[in-house]
Amino acid sequence: MAEKIAFLGLGSMGAAMAANLLKAGFPLTVYNRTASKAEPLRQQGATVAATPAEAVREATVVFTMVTDDKALEELTIGSEGFLPALPQGAIHASCSTVAPDTNRRLAEAHQQHGSTLVASPVFGKPDVAQAGKLWVGSSGPTEARQRLEPLQAAFGQGTYAFGDDAGAASVAKLCGNFLLGTVIEGMAEALTLAEKAGLDRVAFYEMLTSTLFNNPIYKSYGKLIAERHYQPVGAPPAIIRKDMNLVVQEAYKQGVPMPFANIIRDQLTATVALNKQDVDWASFAERVAQGAGL
Incomplete structure (x- = not known):
């Protein structure tokens, strides 16, 4: 029809x-x-x-x-x-x-x-x-x-x-967003360590995403993190913090420890508390850089 x-x-x-x-x-x-x-x-x-x-x-x-x-x-x-x-x-x-x-x-x-x-x-x-x-x-x-x-x-x-199950695809979506968050946190920590040790963070990002991590997610989010420029806005931090809250709630309900989910949610909470609105949610990577004194 x-x-x-x-x-x-x-x-x-x-x-x-x-x-x-x-x-x-x-x-x-x-x-x-x-x-x-x-x-x-x-x-x-x-x-x-x-x-x-x-x-x-x-x-x-x-x-x-x-x-x-x-x-x-x-x-x-x-x-x-x-x-x-x-x-x-x-x-x-x-x-x-x-x-x-x-x-x-x-x-x-x-x-x-x-x-x-x-x-x-x-x-x-x-x-x-x-x-x-x-x-x-x-x-x-x-x-x-x-x-x-x-x-x-x-x-x-x-x-x-x-x-x-009407809830199943929502579980998949939350798990996917959690994995995106782990990519951002992981790239932020790696690029920050590299920079603190004297490497050019953009050059290091380009090497990573041309070899071991040659895929669209690492390339797109990694570019934002490497350049420390978080625009254009795909989704603002407050929206994805909501998603991470849902991840943590579902993990609690299912009895699944997810320490990384709590780390990502806390990073996003700090970003929202700093009134960072007109930036992509990947800007929570700045909490890693700031924690390292950059």
Whole structure:
């Protein structure tokens, strides 16, 4: 069937994903709490709704991409949430980075309503989203996941299924973000030690990422750390600190010691406390440099 799509949440990631759905030819209705952020999409052919309920009223699929668990729950089942207006049989693709249990709770609410939630978190920065090259995780009922795949292909280069549990893809997303944090911390410590010992940190970074660590993650985040210049902003420190809180909470729930996760969260907490906002979250690497007197 021809899908009618609603996209709710038009930050830097959501706007790019929505634009790629439009480019792929899908009819699209969009909503954002700050209405001005929807104007570029209106100019590209999207219909702009005044409320979440209006946005989803005729939708067969609704994508959400918002800041945190509270925002997602308010948008979905809050006093002005969209769920009561969502047609039965529709799919909610939950793209936000949230706790696994949040998507599980919302999946239960959808089941009672006669709709379905599929966790659909994405990996990649805004420029990757604009290029339609995100990596997508997916978990939820099989039929719903399969229906989403042609839509996810509009903004992603690959979708990976993690089964029927609505929380599973969220676990994968948190684990992935944790690993990115370990790359940043590890590169920061290595480059700081190299510089303190008299090496040129940029030259050392170039050697590392041309040999042992020749991959996009070490190259992109490593460049920021080597040059100690943390722009453009892929995600600000406060957003990823939230993610690391979720990692630590899930680790506690599952009984998994994760000392590195606590280190990364503490580094991000210090960065946020210093009111560092207009910088990429990789700027927490500066806490390592400062601790070494650089």
